[in-house]
Amino acid sequence: MIVRIMGEGQVQIAPEDLDVLNALDGRLEAAIESGDEGAFRGCLHDLLDKIRHVGRPLPDDSLESSELILPPADASMDEVREMLGDEGLIPG
Template sequence: MIVRIMGEGQVKLDDSHFIELNKLDDELLEEMDSGDTGGFRRTLGALLEAVRRLGTPLPDESLEPSELILPPPDATLEEVREMLSDDGLIPG
């Protein structure tokens, strides 16, 4: 799957990594629901770091369609809330 982190670029992620990413996504949703801004910030950072660590960066000139778009690390709780689907940021 091709994942874009807004403002950073794209990475290719193997589907096997989505179990780990979904756990972080679930934590992020809980923190958003409870209004835990500090927890939200930490978990968003951990989620994006996991995508960077587990994924293979695509060249900047690559124009692959992104199947998943994640917010930038400095996104606010409100901005991320607008990006959510019923499953959170990460489907599944």
């Protein structure tokens, strides 16, 4: 799966990493639903850090289509809320 973090570039995520990413995504959704800014900020950073850790960066000149587009680390809770789908930021 090709994932773009806005403002950073794209990474390739292996299917076996999706479960842990979905768990982090669930924590992020819960923080947004509760309106807890501190928890939201920590969960967003945890999710993006994990994606950076497990993802294989694609070259800047790559023309791969992104299957997921994630917000930057400095996104507001409202901005991320608008990006959430029925299954969070990461479907599955």
